[in-house]
Amino acid sequence: MAVKIIESCVNCFACEPVCPSKAIYEAKPHFLVDAKKCTECEGDFPDYQCASICPIEGAILDSLGLAINPPGSLTGIPPEKMAEAMAELQSH
Amino acid sequence: MQLPVINDAPASKGGCSASSCGTTENQMDSLPDSIREKVQNHPCYSEDAHHYFARMHVAVAPACNIQCHYCNRKYDCANESRPGVVSELLTPDQAVKKTMAVAANIPQMTVLGIAGPGDPLANPERTFETFRRLSEEAPDIKLCVSTNGLALPDAVEELSKHNIDHVTITINCVDPEIGAKIYPWIYWKNKRIKGIKGAKILIEQQQKGLEMLIAKGILVKVNSVMIPGVNDQHLAEVSKVVKSKGAFLHNVMPLIAEAEHGTFYGVMGQRGPTHDELQDLQDACSGDMNMMRHCRQCRADAVGMLGEDRGDEFTLDKIEDMEIDYQAAMEKRKVIHQAIQAEMDSKRLEKATKVAQHKAELKLTTRPVLMAVATSGQGIINVHFGHAKEFLIYEASPDGVRFISHRKADQYCGGDTTCGDGESTLQVTIRALAGCEAVLCSKVGYEPWEMLEAAGIAPNGEHAMEPIEEAVMAVYKEMAAAGKLDNIPEAVRASA
Ligand code: SF4
Ligand code: SF4
Ligand code: SF4
Numbered sequence: 001m002a003v004k005i006i007e008s009c010v011n012c013f014a015c016e017p018v019c020p021s022k023a024i025y026e027a028k029p030h031f032l033v034d035a036k037k038c039t040e041c042e043g044d045f046p047d048y049q050c051a052s053i054c055p056i057e058g059a060i061l062d063s064l065g066l067a068i069n070p071p072g073s074l075t076g077i078p079p080e081k082m083a084e085a086m087a088e089l090q091s092h
Numbered sequence: 093m094q095l096p097v098i099n100d101a102p103a104s105k106g107g108c109s110a111s112s113c114g115t116t117e118n119q120m121d122s123l124p125d126s127i128r129e130k131v132q133n134h135p136c137y138s139e140d141a142h143h144y145f146a147r148m149h150v151a152v153a154p155a156c157n158i159q160c161h162y163c164n165r166k167y168d169c170a171n172e173s174r175p176g177v178v179s180e181l182l183t184p185d186q187a188v189k190k191t192m193a194v195a196a197n198i199p200q201m202t203v204l205g206i207a208g209p210g211d212p213l214a215n216p217e218r219t220f221e222t223f224r225r226l227s228e229e230a231p232d233i234k235l236c237v238s239t240n241g242l243a244l245p246d247a248v249e250e251l252s253k254h255n256i257d258h259v260t261i262t263i264n265c266v267d268p269e270i271g272a273k274i275y276p277w278i279y280w281k282n283k284r285i286k287g288i289k290g291a292k293i294l295i296e297q298q299q300k301g302l303e304m305l306i307a308k309g310i311l312v313k314v315n316s317v318m319i320p321g322v323n324d325q326h327l328a329e330v331s332k333v334v335k336s337k338g339a340f341l342h343n344v345m346p347l348i349a350e351a352e353h354g355t356f357y358g359v360m361g362q363r364g365p366t367h368d369e370l371q372d373l374q375d376a377c378s379g380d381m382n383m384m385r386h387c388r389q390c391r392a393d394a395v396g397m398l399g400e401d402r403g404d405e406f407t408l409d410k411i412e413d414m415e416i417d418y419q420a421a422m423e424k425r426k427v428i429h430q431a432i433q434a435e436m437d438s439k440r441l442e443k444a445t446k447v448a449q450h451k452a453e454l455k456l457t458t459r460p461v462l463m464a465v466a467t468s469g470q471g472i473i474n475v476h477f478g479h480a481k482e483f484l485i486y487e488a489s490p491d492g493v494r495f496i497s498h499r500k501a502d503q504y505c506g507g508d509t510t511c512g513d514g515e516s517t518l519q520v521t522i523r524a525l526a527g528c529e530a531v532l533c534s535k536v537g538y539e540p541w542e543m544l545e546a547a548g549i550a551p552n553g554e555h556a557m558e559p560i561e562e563a564v565m566a567v568y569k570e571m572a573a574a575g576k577l578d579n580i581p582e583a584v585r586a587s588a
Pocket of ligand 2: 011
C-alpha cells in the first residue's frame with residue numbers, strides 16, 4: 001500500500017516535509033514516493049498528508065492508481081471549462 | 093520590466109510635494125520619524141530612492157500552503173511576481189552567493205527579498221537559513237519577505253532575529269465570504285480546508301501576524317490584489333483595518349488574469365481592473381491610508397534597476413566562478429551609497445524649492461492631465477519610446493505633478509527579433525497608454541509618432557535628459573497656454 005507521485009508533479013517541495021513516514025524524496029525529473037516507506041499515513045493522520053497539501057490535481061495517485069485530487073477538485077475550474085480554454089488557446 | 097525589482101520607485105517626491113499629492117510626500121509626512129528614517133531611502137517605498145537604489149529577489153521558497161485563484165502553482169507566487177513566470181529555484185547557499193555577487197557588482201542593490209516561488213514562510217528552513225547567513229555575511233543589505241500570512245504568527249519570533257527591514261502580507265479581504273471566492277483551500281493542521289472555513293482561518297492568521305509584527309516593531313506593508321466584482325468594493329475596508337493596526341503602507345495591485353496562465357480567474361474569464369478603476373480605488377483608499385503607487389509586480393528572481401533585467405549576468409554557473417571579497421565590496425558600496433545620498437538630498441532640496449516657487453506662481457485652474465514618461469532611472473527622461481519596457485504615469489494639475497503608476501509596454505522593437513510583427517505590438521503599447529494625453533521620451537520614431545497622435549496622445553521628445561517633474565509641468569503649462577485643457581472632453585479619460 002503506497003501512494004505514487006507522477007510526472008505532473010511540479011517539484012514544489014510542499015509534500016516532502018509533511019510526510020510522517022519520510023517516504024518522499026527529491027528526484028529527477030520529479031519527486032517520488034518510496035513505496036516501502038509510505039504508510040498511507042495510517043496511524044498518523046486520517047488524510048494522506050502529501051495529497052492534502054499538493055497543489056497539482058492528478059499528481060498523486062492512490063494504491064489503485066486513481067488521482068487522489070481529481071481534475072477540478074483543487075482549482076475549482078470545471079474540467080470542461082479548462083478543456084475549452086485550452087482548445088481555444090491552441091487554435092490561435 | 094523585468095526587474096523592477098531593483099528599484100522600484102521613482103521619484104515623485106519633489107514635484108509632487110504639492111499639497112494635494114497622495115503619494116510619497118504626504119505618505120512620508122504622516123509617518124513617525126523612526127519609520128520615515130527606514131523608508132526614505134528604500135527603493136520600494138520612496139519614489140525618488142527608487143530611481144537610485146535597487147532591490148532583488150531570490151527564489152528559494154518553492155512550497156505554498158494555500159491556493160489563490162489568481163495563481164497557478166506551475167509558476168511563481170503571483171502575489172509578488174507577475175503571473176506566468178518561472179524563476180530558477182536556488183538553494184539557500186546559492187541564494188547567498190548570488191546576492192553577494194550582485195551586491196558587489198551593482199552597488200545600488202540595497203534590499204534583498206524572498207518572495208517565492210511559493211510562500212516564503214511555508215518554507216521556513218530555506219527562508220531562514222538564507223536570512224541568517226545574509227544577516228551575518230552581508231550586514232549592509234536589508235532583508236524583506238512577503239507572505240500570504242497563514243504561517244506568519246509562528247514565524248514572527250524568528251523574523252525578529254534577522255536584519256528584517258519589513259514584511260509584506262498579501263491581504264485581499266477581511267471577510268471570509270469574500271475570501272472563499274479568492275482562496276479555494278488552505279493546508280492547515282494536517283488538513284486541506286476548503287471554502288469559507290479555510291478563508292476564515294487564513295484571515296485570522298493574517299491579522300494576528302500583522303498585530304504581532306507591529307508589536308515587535310517590524311514594519312509591515314500590505315498588498316492587495318484588486319479583483320473587480322469580488323473584492324473591489326471591500327478594499328477600502330481592508331485599508332482601514334490594516335492601517336488601524338499599524339501597517340505603514342497599503343499597496344493595491346491589479347489582478348492580472350489570462351486564460352493562458354491556467355489560473356481559475358484566467359480560465360473562468362474574470363477580468364482585471366482597468367487603469368482608471370485601479371487609480372480610482374487607489375485614490376479612494378489613500379484618503380485614509382498611506383498608499384503606494386510606484387510598486388510594480390516583480391519577478392521572483394529579478395535583478396536590475398528600473399526597467400532593466402540583469403539577471404543573465406548572475407546565472408548559477410556565472411556566480412559559481414565569481415570570487416567575491418565582500419569586505420572590500422562593502423567599503424566600496426558605502427562610498428557609493430554616500431554619494432548617491434548626497435545627490436538625492438540635493439535633488440530633494442532643489443525640488444522643494446521649485447515646488448515652493450510653483451506655488452507662489454499664478455494658479456492655473458485647468459483640469460488634471462495624465463502623461464507617460466520613458467525613463468531608466470535618475471529621475472530624468474532618457475529612454476527612446478521604442479525602447480521603453482515600461483512607462484511611468486504622472487498626473488499634472490495646477491497643484492503640481494504626482495506619480496501615479498507604472499504601466500508595462502510591450503516593446504515593439506527590441507532590436508533583436510520581433511520587428512516583423514512590430515506593428516501590433518506598437519498598438520499594444522499605445523493601448524497601455526490609454527488615458528494619457530502626452531508621452532515624454534528622449535526620442536520618438538516616425539511611425540509611432542503618427543500612431544500616437546492618431547490615438548490622441550501627444551508625442552514629445554523635447555525634454556530629453558530633463559528632470560521628469562519639471563518636464564511634465566512644462567508640457568502641462570504649454571497645454572494650458574495653448575487652451576487645450578478646458579475643452580478636451582472628459583471622455584478621453586473615460587475611454588481608458
Ligand atoms: S501517503 Fe502519507 S506516508 Fe505516504 S507518502 Fe504521502 S504523506 Fe507520506
Ligand atoms: S506537493 Fe505535489 S507538486 Fe509539489 S512536489 Fe509534492 S507531488 Fe510534486
Ligand atoms: S500565496 Fe503565492 S504561491 Fe501561494 S497560491 Fe497564493 S499566489 Fe500562489
